[in-house]
Amino acid sequence: MDLSKYKINFVQDKIDESYINSCKLDIECIKPGNVNKVSGHHDTSCMDFIKSYESTSRIISSSESSLGEKIENSILITQENVKTNTNLGIILLCSLFVQSLSLKKDLCLEEAIEYVVVNSTKDDVSKICNSINIAKPGGLGKHNNYDVSSDPDISLLDIMKISSDYDLISKQYAFFFEDILIFILPTLDNAFHRIKDRKLAISYTFLKILEKYPDSHICRKYDDKIAKKTSNEASDLIKILDGDTRHESWGKKLMSLDNHFKMARVNPGTTADLLVVSMMIYDYFIGLPNR
Secondary structure (H helix, E strand, C coil): CCHHHCECCCCHHHHHHHHHHHHHHHHHCCCCCCCCCCCCCCCCCHHHHHHHHHHHHHHHCCCCCCHHHHHHHHHHHHHHHHCCCCCHHHHHHHHHHHHHHCCCCCCEHHHHHHHHHHCCCHHHHHHHHHHHHHHCCCCCCECCCCEHHHCCCCCHHHHHHHHCCCCHHHHHHHCCCHHHHHHHHHHHHHHHHHCCCHHHHHHHHHHHHHHHCCCHHHHHHCCHHHHHHHHHHHHHHHHHHHCCCCCCCHHHHHHHHHHHHHHCCCCCHHHHHHHHHHHHHHHHHCCCCCC
16 A cells, blocks of 8 residues: 555545544544543643644635645634644644645645645745744754744745754655655554554554654653653553454553553654544545444
8 A cells, every 4th residue: 555656636525524533533542642532631631632623624624725824724723722732743744735635736645745845935934933933842943043933034845854853743844754655654554454443553553653753752852762762662562462462451551551651741742643644644545444
């Protein structure tokens, strides 16, 4: 399965549905360290994430707006409803996917993503930088060569290339969803075929992403050592789950690691963002399993 070669097409209702499906599953599945319906964080709850995707779905799926407008308007309405950063990474990634679908060109997905990033305007850059400044994430702020709070005179691709060294969301922009298309989507597809419970398959994919890519949110909040330790703990759980083919005790084992990460205030939030957009792409082109 290579979704990078699928031809783009724009069906607004289908985009809206895929976005909502993916965000909904994001909080229904146990992704250790992240908010779910059983366990929240000290400053965010499951309801915060529900409000966030409900208020942004029609903005994300619009065919009339630019990339920068999608992102800025989504962040502004999220702040009105939630007052905290629940979804900047999700908005950045899903907006780029949708904007790629909206091109009136005979392109495959991989080509369309590259086209949108390379041909983004100064207004897109200004609106994206403003969105980052509003959301105040731990990451894309100041750099020796630019500062998102000062509306830098630099292309979107150059900004994302510079910050790709320490931010996995930026890396997806800089390298045109390479990690998502080459690793995450095939991993998700394989999990759905091997694990017949879709929520467990999604949880397993989350662990596989975290195992391969130390979470950049954790890197910035703590350091590379803590992020690598978190990835190693995900890898350890994968080995345990791989030996438990009946899947009956997977939920308890996932919740155990979830509790451990939350006690340590370790939140692999970037990993979750990568998974959300991957589920959205999968749902849009193939369809997520029903159960």
